[in-house]
Amino acid sequence: MxxxxxxxxxxxxxxxxxxxxxxxxxxxxxxxxxxxxxxxxxxxxxxxxxxxxxxxxxRSALGTRLSELVILVTARHWNQQVEWAIHASLAAQAGIAAAVIDAIAQRRPPPGLAPDEQAVYDFCTQLHERKRVSDDVYDAALRLFGERGVMDLMGLNGYYTFLAMVMNAAQTAAPPSPAAPLPE
Structure with missing residues (x-):
């Protein structure tokens, strides 16, 4: 490529x-x-x-840990190797468990998510897969993060989708990374 x-x-x-x-x-x-x-x-x-x-x-209302989780879910959805190579390690440094990162890479539901992580994961997964978010998932995110946090959650999904589309179409090569590449 x-x-x-x-x-x-x-x-x-x-x-x-x-x-x-x-x-x-x-x-x-x-x-x-x-x-x-x-x-x-x-x-x-x-x-x-x-x-x-x-x-x-x-500077998002979600903070680094949850933002990195959003980026990983988005990178996996788009099979985006550059985002994964950069952000899998950053997510681990920010406190996302290795088992969670591996499960996302393998397209499996992540084990043992904290409540805020589960809310982010559910929101992102529904938004990417269904192109919308159910009332119960939206309400859970709203309770945890408020309106600004939910807007930033949507913004993170959209922004990293945009970047994934750019890099996938441009065929941007992934940099060297301690993270294993996403399986196809």
């Missing part, structure tokens, strides 16, 4: 691409990698995406 949008060397970037790349590098990510490599072809889109992503990944 050939990467359709490989990295652009700085000397071949337009001024708009250079500014967009600098914004990502100078932000919390610290480097231009993953979805931002193909997105650099549309600097304005990349800028908007990275701003949304910086909020959702680093």
């Amino acid at each position: 050939t990467d359709r949008f490989p990295p652009i060397s700085p000397e071949h970037m337009t001024p708009e691409q250079q500014a967009a790349a600098r914004a990502v590098i100078d932000g919390p990510r610290g480097a231009l990698y993953g979805p931002f490599v193909p997105l650099l072809r549309s600097p304005e889109l990349m800028g908007a995406a990275q701003q949304m992503g910086a909020y959702l990944r680093y």
Whole structure:
């Protein structure tokens, strides 16, 4: 599989691409990698995406542990190897149990989820599989996270779906990772 949008060397970037790349590098990510490599072809889109992503990944109402769980469920749904390679280790560092990560990779219901993790898992799974969320699953999330938290939960699912679609279509190669690749 050939990467359709490989990295652009700085000397071949337009001024708009250079500014967009600098914004990502100078932000919390610290480097231009993953979805931002193909997105650099549309600097304005990349800028908007990275701003949304910086909020959702680093400042969402759900916090890091639950955000990483959302990212894993989304990566698995889209068979997105880059997201998985980056976020499986981050999820473990944030407190998601190895058995949960493995179950998601194997498309099995995860064992022993905490109540907030179960609410996130159910919400994400229904949203991806059914394209909507049942009242009971929505109500459980609302009770735990409030309206802002539920909105951020929806935003995380949508944002990481967007990135998965970009990287799947671009055929972005996964970086080296301690996490095993997702099984096909």
